[in-house]
Structures are given as structure tokens and as C-alpha cells.
Amino acid sequence: MMSVITLQFGQCGNQIGHHLFSVLSQDVLNTNSCYSNESKERWFRNKPDEDKYVARAVLVDTEQKVLTEVRKKNCDIGALWKYDETNIISHNGGGAGNNWAYGHGRKGPQFEEMFMEGVRKEVEKCDRLLATLSLLSSAGGTGSGVGSYLMESYRDEFPTKVLLNALVLPYRSGEVVIQNYNTVLTIANLYDVSDMFVIFENDNLHKMSENLLKNKNTDLHDLNDLIALKIGSLFQPMERSEQSRIHDIICHLIPHPEYKVVTIKSAPHYPKESGVYEASLDWKALVTHMKQTLRVSYLEKEPVFDWETKLPRPTQNLQHSLMQYSPCISNFLVTRGKCESDMKYSLALPLDDNDLYPQWIPKGSRCLHVHQDGRFMDMDKFISLATNNSLVRYSLSNIVEKAWKTYVHKAHLHQYRKFGVGEEDFLESFAKMESVIKSYEELK
Ligand SMILES: Nc1nc2c(ncn2[C@@H]2O[C@H](COP(=O)(O)OP(=O)(O)O)[C@@H](O)[C@H]2O)c(=O)[nH]1
Ligand SMILES: [Mg+2]
Structure with a gap:
């Protein structure tokens, strides 16, 4: 069985990580889902003499605040999982000053030895390492600077292992000016080191939370719930599907090393209380909705509107003549939930259309679809589209x-x-x- 090691850097990375493992554990640890064994093995290690599953994760921060909370939650009696205390690596040095250079040049080297020790230990505990997934924001100093430095060290020691980055882009306004410097330095320095970036934008997530989840007081944790669902829905194993091997997902999504940036669209998202809503949606409507999220306006060729922040509507016909789509390199569609088998095979066809791709992308390598009858997070239907396209x-x-x-x-x-x-x-x-x-x- 194959495993993923998660690397959590800085405030954002460590907060997202906790949400991610909570989602993953909720999805499989207390249910008998069809992929639970594979999933447990993928994300957690389980020693029979321990009371909880242990996340395959290494945590790094230059500040104590978030890691102190993590340690506290580690002691929750009811929890199904925890982090390995020896993989929680922090310093008393007071942050990275929201400065990529300080994080990269000064703090990174201080963490290197402990970090690599933690990583080596985790690698040894995997039967087979499938991929490493790092979580970080690009705008601060720790995730961006220290994270970049440590991923370079990781790459030196493990040149052939798959390295994925889940990267959070800052709100466009209202944060510190130098966040843009930090983001440029982070992406540029990580581009050749990484196999794939999954980009999350705080602005979009915020709108989704307000519009779809009706969270009037949306905070970072609400955004993290969405991020965790998106990552989980893409990377949870699929029953008997070779294609759920992360390696295959990446080979499909990143056919060319110049194009490495992927976003994950997903639906439906609705307030927890309103369970009635989802039943009215069929798979076709959800696929149509996913396709809508790739739209650009006809004249300006800019995103028309963020369709992901709208509720999918029961089956609707797209008026083709008025639509234009942002050109895609590749798409990977995941559907989880019950679906009749004759429909299963044609579901992704709208995402193979010529108007989504440049001519030189061969038909067979456009949209790959994997389906799983078992529910994800106990939802009737959940759809996610990982898309490598020009919108980024x-x-x-x-x-x-x-x-x-x-x-x-x-x-x-x-x-x-x-x-x-x-x-x-x-x-x-x-x-x-x-x-x-x-x-x-x-x-x-
Ligand atoms: N989505 C999300 N964004 C966060 C979170 N924490 C911080 N951020 C964003 O990350 C940026 C600041 O980076 P932060 O992770 O706090 O800095 P670091 O600790 O130095 O790596 C800002 O753009 C914040 O909006 C979080 O938990 N979730
Ligand atoms: Mg910080």
C-alpha cells in the first residue's frame, strides 16, 4: 500500500493540515467506507499499541501559537487521530517577519536538520511513498520562505519522489504589501522543485463560504474546511481504481513541465443544516456546473463571474453560441456517490469538448474521469474538477x-x-x- 507524507509549514499550512486530517479521518475512520483501509494507510500510520491513528505529517513553524494549539488538540480524548509529537518542529525565535528572505535565508537553515530527520523517519515508515504534499501560504514568511528552503532540501535528498504543493494565495487587498513579493519569490523558487501546484485563493474561498455556506462571519477556518474538502475529494483513494494513484493523477494533469498550476473546483457546498438541497441535483447538473466554472466572457476573455460561488442549478442547458471557455491543458474529474452505471461512462463527455482545449491537445488526454459509488464525507453526491487551465x-x-x-x-x-x-x-x-x-x- 502506498502512502502520502504531508508537510505543514507556517500558520496557514499548519491550520489547513489540521482541517485536512480531520476531514480525512471523518471520511474513513468511523465509517466502513469501501476505501477506508487504503485511505488509512495512505494518510495515517497505525500502531496497534497506540490509541489513535497517527498522521503521516511533519509540522514546522517559527512561532509557537498554532503548534501549541495543535499539541493541545493532540490530547483530545475523543479524537481518532493525532500528530507524532516528535514531528512537531518549532523554534522560540519569534516568527519570520512575513519576509520570504528572512525565512529562507535565516530560519530555513536552522530547521533543516530536524526537519529532514522527521521526513526520513516518516519515509522509512511507509511501505511505499506515493507522494509528499506540502501545505503553505505564499504570503507570509514561514510557509513561503522556510517552506521553500526545506522543500529544496527535500528535493536534494529525494530527487525522484513526487512533490505536490497546496499553496494559498493571499486576499487581494487589506493584507501586508510585501505579500506580493513573497508570493513571487515562493512560486518562482518552487516551480522547478515541485511536480504540481494546487492553488487556493482566499478571495474565492471567502465568497464561497459567504454565498454558499451562508457564513456571515466567515473566518480562515471556514476557508480551511473548503480547502480540506477539495484536497480530500481529489486525493482520497478510489475503490479498485488505478487512476486514484496520485502519480497517475499528476501524469494526467501535468503533461508538460511548463504548466504545473492546478485549481480544484467542487460542488455542492451548502449549509450543514439544509440537507434537503442536495437531493434535487443530478450528476449532469453538477458536471454542467463544473464546466461553467471554466467560462470566460466572450469579448474580454476574462473570467465572467466565479460560477463556483453560485449554487448549481437542476439540469440546465448551456447555450453554446454565447459561451467561451478558458483554454485547458487537462482536466481530472472525480465523482463520488451513487450513479447508475450507464450514465457513469458518459458523464464527463461535456468536459471533452473541442471548445475547451487548444487543438494540439489530443482527445484522449483531455479529461480523465474517475467515479466512486461510495460517498465522500457522507454526501449523496460530490464532484470535483482538478483543472490545469489558463484562468490561473x-x-x-x-x-x-x-x-x-x-x-x-x-x-x-x-x-x-x-x-x-x-x-x-x-x-x-x-x-x-x-x-x-x-x-x-x-x-x-
Ligand atoms: N486559507 C487560509 N489562509 C491563511 C491561514 N492563515 C493564514 N492565512 C493566509 O496566509 C497569509 C499569511 O501567511 P501565514 O501562514 O500566516 O504566515 P507564516 O506563518 O509566516 O507562514 C495571509 O495571506 C493569510 O490570509 C489559514 O488558516 N487559512
Ligand atoms: Mg507565522
Whole structure:
């Protein structure tokens, strides 16, 4: 059986990690789902003499706050799982100052030995290591800077293992200015080290939480619930399906190393209290809804509207002449929940349409669909679409443009120079980002 090791970096990474393992454990540990054995083995280790499953995870933070909470939750008597205390790695050094350079140049090296020790121990405890999944935000200093540094160390020691990054992009407004610098440096430095990025945008998640879950006081934990569901629905094993092997998901989604950025669309999301809602939806409506999320406006070729923040509607016909889609490299559709078998095989067909892909993408490598009759998180139906497509360029170029505007005024650069990140490093990172954005722009 094959396993995944999760790496949690900084406040965001560690908070998401806790939500993720809670979702995964809820999904399988107390039910007899068809993939529970495989799933337990994938995410947890279980020693018979221990009372709880132990997450295959290594946690790193430069601050104590989040890890202290994690340690506290580790002692919850009712919990089904916990972290290995020796894999919780922190320093009393007071944060990374929301500065990629400080995290990368100063703090990263301090953590390296303990971190790699933890990772090696986890690798030894896997029958076979399937992939490593790291969780972090790009905007702070620990996840971004320390995380980048440590993933480079990981890559040096394990050059052939699959490395996935789940990366949270900051809110577009209202946060610190240098978040854009940090994001550029993080993505640029991790691009060649990683096999795939799964990008999460706090703005989109926030809207989903407000519009769909009716959370008027949406906070980061609500966003993390959504992130955990998305990651879980994509990476939980599938019953008897070779394609649920993470390696195959990545081979399909990332056919070319220039295009490594994936987002996960998912539905339905609705307030916990209103269980009636889901029953009215059929699979076709959900697939249509997924396709809608790839729409761009006909003239501006920009995203029309974030369809993911709208409720899917019972079966609707798309008016083809008025629609245009953002060009895709590849799509991976996962459906979990009961479905009649004659329908199962044709479900993903709308996502194979010519109008979604540049001509040079062969028909057979467009949309891969895997289906699982068993429920995910006890939901009647759950659909998720991991999509490698041109829409990401809007988010990436928004960040790069803002970073560049600050950069030409030489604002805040001394804070980076102090820790060894100079003009050349910045220019190299900008160039890397520009080339990624350009590749996505050129998809037609
Ligand atoms: N979705 C989400 N975003 C977070 C969370 N915590 C922090 N962030 C975002 O992450 C960025 C700050 O990074 P943070 O993880 O706090 O910094 P670090 O501890 O230095 O890595 C900001 O853009 C926050 O909006 C979280 O739990 N969930
Ligand atoms: Mg922090």
C-alpha cells in the first residue's frame, strides 16, 4: 500500500493540515467506507499499541501559537487521530517577519536538520511513498520562505519522489504589501522543485463560504474546511481504481513541465443544516456546473463571474453560441456517490469538448474521469474538477503586477537584501513568473 507524507509549514499550512486530517479521518475512520483501509494507510500510520491513528505529517513553524494549539488538540480524548509529537518542529525565535528572505535565508537553515530527520523517519515508515504534499501560504514568511528552503532540501535528498504543493494565495487587498513579493519569490523558487501546484485563493474561498455556506462571519477556518474538502475529494483513494494513484493523477494533469498550476473546483457546498438541497441535483447538473466554472466572457476573455460561488442549478442547458471557455491543458474529474452505471461512462463527455482545449491537445488526454459509488464525507453526491487551465494567469499576473509596481520604486527591498536576496534574485523570479504566465496566455 502506498502512502502520502504531508508537510505543514507556517500558520496557514499548519491550520489547513489540521482541517485536512480531520476531514480525512471523518471520511474513513468511523465509517466502513469501501476505501477506508487504503485511505488509512495512505494518510495515517497505525500502531496497534497506540490509541489513535497517527498522521503521516511533519509540522514546522517559527512561532509557537498554532503548534501549541495543535499539541493541545493532540490530547483530545475523543479524537481518532493525532500528530507524532516528535514531528512537531518549532523554534522560540519569534516568527519570520512575513519576509520570504528572512525565512529562507535565516530560519530555513536552522530547521533543516530536524526537519529532514522527521521526513526520513516518516519515509522509512511507509511501505511505499506515493507522494509528499506540502501545505503553505505564499504570503507570509514561514510557509513561503522556510517552506521553500526545506522543500529544496527535500528535493536534494529525494530527487525522484513526487512533490505536490497546496499553496494559498493571499486576499487581494487589506493584507501586508510585501505579500506580493513573497508570493513571487515562493512560486518562482518552487516551480522547478515541485511536480504540481494546487492553488487556493482566499478571495474565492471567502465568497464561497459567504454565498454558499451562508457564513456571515466567515473566518480562515471556514476557508480551511473548503480547502480540506477539495484536497480530500481529489486525493482520497478510489475503490479498485488505478487512476486514484496520485502519480497517475499528476501524469494526467501535468503533461508538460511548463504548466504545473492546478485549481480544484467542487460542488455542492451548502449549509450543514439544509440537507434537503442536495437531493434535487443530478450528476449532469453538477458536471454542467463544473464546466461553467471554466467560462470566460466572450469579448474580454476574462473570467465572467466565479460560477463556483453560485449554487448549481437542476439540469440546465448551456447555450453554446454565447459561451467561451478558458483554454485547458487537462482536466481530472472525480465523482463520488451513487450513479447508475450507464450514465457513469458518459458523464464527463461535456468536459471533452473541442471548445475547451487548444487543438494540439489530443482527445484522449483531455479529461480523465474517475467515479466512486461510495460517498465522500457522507454526501449523496460530490464532484470535483482538478483543472490545469489558463484562468490561473489572471490571479498570477495580478500578483506579479502589484509586486512589480512596488519593485520599481525599490520599496522594501532593503529588508530582503539584508538576508541575501538582491536585485538579481528578484529579477530572476519575476522572469520565471512572466514565463509561466506567458505560457498560459498563449494557450488558444
Ligand atoms: N486559507 C487560509 N489562509 C491563511 C491561514 N492563515 C493564514 N492565512 C493566509 O496566509 C497569509 C499569511 O501567511 P501565514 O501562514 O500566516 O504566515 P507564516 O506563518 O509566516 O507562514 C495571509 O495571506 C493569510 O490570509 C489559514 O488558516 N487559512
Ligand atoms: Mg507565522
